Amino acid sequence: MADQVQSKAFSLKPWLKLIPTTRKAWPAFWLSVVSNIALAFIDFYLPLLQSRVVDEYITVGSLEGFGGYAAHYAVIGVVQLALIILYFKGCMQCEAYSCRDLRDACFVNLQRLSLDYHNTTSAGHNLSRVMSDTSKIAEMMAWTISDTLWGFAYIIGVFCVMARLSFKLAVTLLVIAPIVVLLTFYFQKKLIVLNRQVRAEHSKITGGYNEGIMGAKTSKTLALEDKLCGEFEEITSRAARAGILHARMRAIYVPLIVLCGTLAASVTLYRGGHMVQGGEVTLGVLSAFMTYATGLFQSFRWQAARISQLISLQANVERVSGLIHETPTVTDNAEVEAKYGDCFAPKTENWEPMHGEVTFEDVSFTYPDGGEEVLSHFSMHVPAGSTVAFVGETGAGKSTLVNLACRFYEPTGGRVLIDGVDVQQRSQLWLHSHIGYVLQEPHLFSGTIRENIRYGRPDATDEEVEAAARAVNADRIAAKLPRGYETDVGECGDNLSTGEKQLISFARAIIAKPRIFVLDEATSSVDTETERMIQQATKRLMDGTTSFVIAHRLSTIRQADMILVIDHGKVVEQGTHEELLAAGGVYHSLYITQLRRQEKQNG
């Protein structure tokens, strides 16, 4: 998909923005550039040196002074090899260092960016920025730029040398040069367009595989195999056609440039031959010219390929540069950072303990991607240790207030206070370190069950880990498995069922001993009995902890100290269970629906 993003007009700005990030790679970069340009000198000097033997020894028929010549030649060779080593060394280091630092910068900023960024950009997209865009840029920085400079130095150098050897003969070649340049422009333009099509078709193939493999279970249940195979064959046919079209255009262009080179050599041979016969130039000069003629036009082609490669990297550069310089919407100010430290170097010695009192003071909020205001001058006081529940339909926006309390978003108006202090006066990390969070779609990291539970508090002992697991009934998952707590849960915990993942993420949350506990549909995939056990355990363990509970089953939240009914992102009702029932509004009707069901059930 990334390949389909077409860059707008070429602009140097995003490229320049990467300079500070890659500064450790610059010494290596200059090393490669300087040695590569020096190599260009040798590259156009060597044919000259080789042609000298023709005039000085072969046509003369004497070997006088040939030893000196050989020594000269050998020295040039040694210098060339030394330069080649320096060039490779420079390129390699430049590539490795710049890639490392670009990736590091991307990763660091991804840790800083607020959740609204992560909610709107897919993990896959960000992954390809961190991994593949950076490596392409590093390769470009290390090799392509240096080789492009080599190309310019070589082409200019060859022209100068030819003009000095014989201006008249050089003019013959100079006449052909513009034709080659024009051809190159013409074809490169067409090739870029065709190449883009090829890449677009290729990304469709990858997409097709993604779908065919990830959706295989579903397509089996719907007996869609033949239909999907047919569609995939259409995709591969289109890709093959695009590939062949691109190849055909190249098949005209590349031999055409070769033809220009060979024709140039033939013309040089003809004119040069006459000049040799007329005594105007020597045979050695003619042979040097022949070498230049074939070499020169080839290097035009390589040069064009390199330049178009550089231009096509614009999109990658924009993506990486954009990611590195994206500013988080939620930031700690300098004062806060000085006292509390940033998310990578917290100064925990300055951290106050948290009681868990949450206050919304005249809070208004609009989601950053626009749309209407979902909270307007909302105020609420949540005393430490109380339970607040949010009810409402799927997609009603139940998470908004929790997101604000956790400071995943900043309110557009008003303040959110924790223990009476504006959340903006303290660091995000301080806040997050005191929050336990259990999500409907739990995420585990690859590693053992033990490691995953310990993620909540790295210094927890094995006993504490197991106690936490027991408290939420997650110990039976471990008991069932041959390797117990040391069982690897697989990538993203995929070796476990959703319900099992929820239990482990529960254990992970309680081991952190949070002061604020957030349960976002935390037990939706767990059977009734287990759910009840967890509720009891939570009550026992989390006594005195402020809890935010998001649920669509009313039974889960009846005991809450405060219930907020959310509809279309807005708080439509607020109060205790009894108050809301008495009010006879949305909550009341939701409740009646569920009650009727229970009655029917009891039959």
Added chain:
Amino acid sequence: MKKKHGFTKKTRLLLRHLRPAASAFAVGVLASFAATILKTVFTQVIRFTVDGVLLGETAGLPSWLAALEPGKMLAASCALAAVVAVLEFAVGFIHDSSLPKGSERFVKSLRDSLYSHIQRLPYSWHAKNPTGDIIQRCTSDVEVVRAFIADQIVEFVSTVFLIAVYMTMMFTMNVKIALLACAFVPLVIGTSMYYHRKIGRSFTAFDESEGALSSIVQENLTGVRVVRAFGRERDELEKFRRRNETHTTLWLKMGRMMTTFWTFGDTVSFVQLFLVILLGVHMCVGGEITLGTYLAFINYTKQMNWPVRGLCRVITNMSKVGVSIDRLLYIIESDEEHAPENPKTADMHGDICFDHVSFAYDEQPVLRDVSFTIPGGSTLGILGETGSGKSTIALLMARLYDPQQGAIRIGGVDLREMDQAQLRRGVGVVLQQPFLFSRTLKENIMIAASDADQEQVDAAVKDACLYHSIQEFKEGYDTIVGERGVTLSGGQKQRTAIARTLLSGAPVMVFDDSLSAVDAKTDEAIRMRLREAAGGSTLVLIAHRVSTLQAADQIIVLSEGRIIERGTHEELIRQGGVYARTAAMQSARGEAEADG
């Protein structure tokens, strides 16, 4: 998964897909032979011109050229050079356009066959193999094989021909100097192979390390909420940095190895040319060879240099390609689902009968001796705790697995005797975590019923309580969903899948906890309509909420793979077993609520 396959098996795989590409490849290879010959002709033309025309030594000239008067000789040989150049262009065009054609045809055939095979592999295979790994095989490994066949093998053949032609030409011109020029060929090949093998190993290590780094980033990104919620940014960064640093070290180590290798190659080429010049000049001055021959030798030596170095890459790549082919063969050699020889057709509206069915995943028993009958057109409810085997029943009904013991029959016909596609079209299973394809909502809903009209689609969508959600999307039905489109919530996905199955009008519909991510109100609304929407279809509802099941004609309760209770809702409540307890537990909250 790391099984190695024999050489013949690998070759057979390649040959099978080479068939559609063979003619294009053959033309391309022939064109490359022609190009080599033309190149050497050009070198020879220059040799004649220098010796005969410019130095006046007509002895070695072709007779037709020597017969020309001296004034026209230069023009004639230059004209010949130009003709060769034009021929070279024509041959170049044929070469450059045929090879990619062959390459595209080859890779298309390989891709299509992989895709279609994967589609037809059994469910158990898909459950066992991680998707990322399979996608990797279908993309990266296919590319390795393609590059090998299309670029390297062809290049190998042309290079061998080129070396043969050049050597022949050199030995015809002068044996002594030819020996010197060719002495380096084995040296270059030998050392290159040694290095390539070494570098190949570190390439593999490098790729693995890159993969490990990538996993760290991916896990961090998909788990970003967890990282934030626990404030673990610092640890994540440390973990990433450690890996990134190791990776860079590995990279630099590989870089040093490559530098040594390339520098060595360059040194050999330089020394080779240098010695040819030294010897050539000596022989020229001594009158053993002409100037034209000397220049031709220089040319051949230069032109042979790169192809020879490229040759080794092909040989050493063999092992790398072998690994990739093994990885593809792993997919291709996995058995597709077996279709019965004379498939029977069954009345899909008939009774469904589980007859003493037992099933185990990898020797871990899931269902033990389960028997029940669902009369056609009725509704069966299945209740059970997590891991009791509920979902397995759904999978068995669509024959995504076969039971190890016992039999399942629909309308009296054993599922194993039926055509799978026909069976699955008849049994619509809505999975707990359904997959939506990257296309519009409407296309997704219609995917199993392509001839449905808008009215039917609307009806199915309304029955699945999806209508309002669709109205809320800017693009409505044309909203693209899936990988490359809008991300739907779990509940929206489930409802889309329900609409998809309802629209298909399958005679048997199985809902495997398909409403777990839907809120209570919607859940109820869907359930109220389901029976009616399903028409005369047989329904199977799997859930762990009693309320979802109570209206079923028959309910079974599973525990550890056995049926422990069965009956209607009322009967089960009266029995006072697990079902009644679960109902009480779930409704206890209801009563508690009622008190308030």
